[in-house]
Amino acid sequence: MNTAAGEVExxxxxxxxxxxxxxxxxxxxxxxxxVHNSRPWSLALRGxxxxxxERPALLVQHDPEGRDRRISCGAxxxxxxxxxxxxxxxxxxxxxxxxxxxTATVTATGRAEPxxxxxxxxxxxxxxxxxRRPFDGPGxxxxxxxxxxxAVAAPGVTGRWISGxxxxxxxxRLLTYAGRVFRGNAEYQRELSxxxxxxxxxxxxxxxxxxxxxAVGLTTGRTRLPDEHALAARIQRESVLLVGSPADGPAEQxxxxxxxxxxxxEATGRGLVTSVMTQPLHLAEVRSGLAAGLGFAATPQVVMRxxxxxxxxxxxxxxxxx
Ligand SMILES: Cc1cc2nc3c(=O)[nH]c(=O)nc-3n(C[C@H](O)[C@H](O)[C@H](O)COP(=O)(O)O)c2cc1C
Numbered sequence: 282m283n284t285a286a287g288e289v290e291x292x293x294x295x296x297x298x299x300x301x302x303x304x305x306x307x308x309x310x311x312x313x314x315x316v317h318n319s320r321p322w323s324l325a326l327r328g329x330x331x332x333x334x335e336r337p338a339l340l341v342q343h344d345p346e347g348r349d350r351r352i353s354c355g356a357x358x359x360x361x362x363x364x365x366x367x368x369x370x371x372x373x374x375x376x377x378x379x380x381x382x383x384t385a386t387v388t389a390t391g392r393a394e395p396x397x398x399x400x401x402x403x404x405x406x407x408x409x410x411x412x413r414r415p416f417d418g419p420g421x422x423x424x425x426x427x428x429x430x431x432a433v434a435a436p437g438v439t440g441r442w443i444s445g446x447x448x449x450x451x452x453x454r455l456l457t458y459a460g461r462v463f464r465g466n467a468e469y470q471r472e473l474s475x476x477x478x479x480x481x482x483x484x485x486x487x488x489x490x491x492x493x494x495x496a497v498g499l500t501t502g503r504t505r506l507p508d509e510h511a512l513a514a515r516i517q518r519e520s521v522l523l524v525g526s527p528a529d530g531p532a533e534q535x536x537x538x539x540x541x542x543x544x545x546x547e548a549t550g551r552g553l554v555t556s557v558m559t560q561p562l563h564l565a566e567v568r569s570g571l572a573a574g575l576g577f578a579a580t581p582q583v584v585m586r587x588x589x590x591x592x593x594x595x596x597x598x599x600x601x602x603x
Contacts, residue, residue, distance in 0.1 A: 295329040295389060302368050306331060309364035309406050313357040313542060314557065316340060316349035317476040317484050322357050329389040331365065333358055335382040342472040349559050351383055351531050352582060355538020358385045360406050362539075363546070366395040367403035376532050383531050398432075402546035409545055412554035413488060413495035416588025421520040425551065429587060432547040433524055437533050438540040439579050443521040446513065451574040452521070453513035459561030460500040470502050477501070490556075494519060494586060498558025520587045523571065525579030537582040548587050558584045 298306065303326055310324050310333070319339050325332045335347075335354045344350055358374070365372040370389035377384045395403065421429075426442055433440040443452050463469055476483040490496040494515050496504045507515070524541055526533040541557060548555050561567045562581050571581045 297328050298326050305368060306361065306364045309360040310357050312406055313360045314411065315353035315356065316344055321350040322354050331361055331387045333361060333385045337382065340472065342469045348534055351534035352538035354383060355535040356542035358535065359539040359542035361387055363399055363403040363406060365389055366399045369394060383535055385535065401550045402543060405546040405549035409549045411488060411556045412590065413490035413556045415493035415515065416519050417591035418589055420518060421587060426520060429522065429544050429548060432544040433540045435536060435540040437528060437536050438524065438526050441523050441575065441577055443516055443523060446517060448575060449516040450513040452516055453509045455567045455570045456497040456561050457506055457509045457512060459564050459567050460497045460504065460506045462564060463500045463560060464502065464504060473501055495556050498584065499560050522585045523577060523581055524583045524585060525577060525581045527579045529580040534582060541583050541585060544585065553587050554590050555585060555587050
C-alpha cells in the first residue's frame, strides 16, 4: 500500500473509489457482452461498493422473459469483479432484488492480489468480441477444451461440449428449426432490425453472420439457413459448448452469464475467438429438446462456439468497433 492510499484508508476506513479506479471499473463493465449490445444494467459506485442493477425490459420480442437481460448482467458482473480484483481489492458479491429486478452488490473489504487466472482474464476484457465468422481448421485440442470447461464451471452452472456426429445432428436440427421460426416472425425481425446499426450502437451490422453456425444463432431476414446436415458437419468441426444451470431462476441466469464471460475471457486471453448464441434458446421446445437429446440435467442458457481465425482472414470485416 502506498503512503497516499494508506492515509486515505486510515482516515476513512477503506476510503472510496478514486477517479482512476472508477474509470477502470466503468470501462470494464461497459465492455461486457450483452444481448443486442443493449447493456441492460446500471452501475453505481459508492464508497468501496459497486452496485449493478438490472434495467427493465428493452427487448420485448427477443427476450420476453428477461433471460438474456440477466445473463448479460452476469457478464457485466464478471467484468466488474475482475476489474476490482485487478485493482488489488477483494470483491465480495451479494445478490438482491428490487421490483423484480436483480441487483448485485460487490464490496471491497480489503487488499488482495489477483490470482493468475484473474490477471489473465482481466487483461482480456477490452480485447473480447463476438466473432460470428465460420471458424477454420480442426476443433480445439482436448487440453484447451478442458481449460474452457473449467472456466465455465461455477456454483449452479455447468457446461458440456457437443461431440460426435449424432449429437451434432440433433443440435443442428433444433437450431435450424429455431432459425426458421425466428426468420418467419415479422414482428421479431422488425425489432431485430431496429437494434441493428452501422455504428455498433446496438448490434453492429457487419458483425452479424449470414451463413454457418453463428448465423443460425442470430437469424435475420438475410440469413441463409443451412441444410441441417451441413450445419451438423460445421458443429463437429467447431468447438461448441452448451452452458446451463440445474436451476433456472434469475440468480442462476446471472451466474450463468458470469460463467460464460469467464470462459469467453479465458479464450480471448489464449488467442481464440468466440461467439455466443441464445436466440434459439428462447424457444422452450429447443431448451427442452437440447436437454433431453444430450442427457443434459440443466436448463440450457447459452451456446458458445470457440475457434481460431484463419490467418488470411481480414480482421477489418467484423473486428470490434469501440
Ligand atoms: C445474454 C447474451 C445473449 C446473446 N445472444 C446472442 C445471440 O443469440 N446471437 C448472437 O449472434 N450474439 C449474441 N450475443 C452477443 C451480443 O450480440 C454481443 O455481445 C453484443 O452485440 C456486443 O458485441 P461484442 O460481443 O462484439 O462486444 C449475446 C450476448 C449476450 C451477453
